[in-house]
Amino acid sequence: KKGDFDHFMKKEIHEQPDSLTTSMRGRLKDGVVGLGGLKDHMRTIRRSRRIIFIGCGTSYHAALAARPIMEELTDIPVTMEIASDMLDRKALVFKEDTAVFVSQSGETADTLLALDYALENGALCVGVTNTVGSTLARKTHCGVHINAGCEIGVASTKAYTCQIVVMVMIALAIGSDKMSTLAKREAIIAGLIKLPEKVRDVLKLDGEMKALAESLIKEQSLLMFGRGNNYATALEGALKVKEVALMHSEGMLAGEMKHGPLALVDEHLPIIVIATQDDSFSKQQSVIQQLHARKGRLIVMCSKGDVNLVCPDGNSRVIEVPQIVDCLQPIINIVPLQLLAYHLTVLRGYDVDQPRNLAKSVTTQ
């Protein structure tokens, strides 16, 4: 079933142009997003005081990636909850809330317990899952299937990018009654149509990412700095590296760098800085300058053609990726990091599809 690929993770990374197409199929018609599973609840969602995104691991990261556009298009504040933490804190949930549960398997124990808790507190509960008939799909009031196709590798890859696409479509659907964001919505829909082709394009970095992995194979640690739309990319890239390549890796909010992590910077520790074009670009440029001033060992991810803007002295390694509308950029940017995690794992001799101590679906608390 792996076809021409050595591992499911590699197959699933390379399937993303197709899985994204499937996720969008039948849902984008004449510039309008139609999500049958939410139609009957749209009035309630639009009237909610707050949207809460809830998930674990990669699914939480997908929600985090979609948070900026959800707020921008809906004008509803979005708060983030890791399912276990929501339960630990007995977080406040109100009847006026819409709680969106994100889970590839639809069977993650923490997420399902958080769902029971939100149902008890009277919130409208929406499911975003890849598994038709799962407990999450059955217990939520309404929802949208990701349709990424079956994911076998323990490390989630294609489900992540499809989850983001689905949540962007949810944001478009909720915000479709607002004239003020019409131009942005049109730009996003145009971006969605081009997305599979751009993902195909970024997959061509496979060889480059293998070479990068070769240069990092003996490292103890790898940091990733992102912000805004790509804070989630840094967290998710680092999670992939730690869970499959068994290498310490941390994703960090670049805005927090000077509040502590800067102390780690020296000429040895590799740091990936995500600096593709969007509203945060100039802030990321100054982060790069500050890291250079401390002789940081940088690998900068930038939009195609921006090498001179992010690395004027030619003193860092650069990963150039295709540019797309800001809220879809995390889908492009995660692909080279998935490839990097994959190659690091194979080169370090670990099991890519069955990482040590991990299971595909975490059904215990």
Ligand code: F6R
């Ligand atoms: C990481 C990974 C996990 C899952 C998490 C939630 O690659 O797969 O972090 O994302 O266990 O699983 P689901 O999405 O099935 O609820």
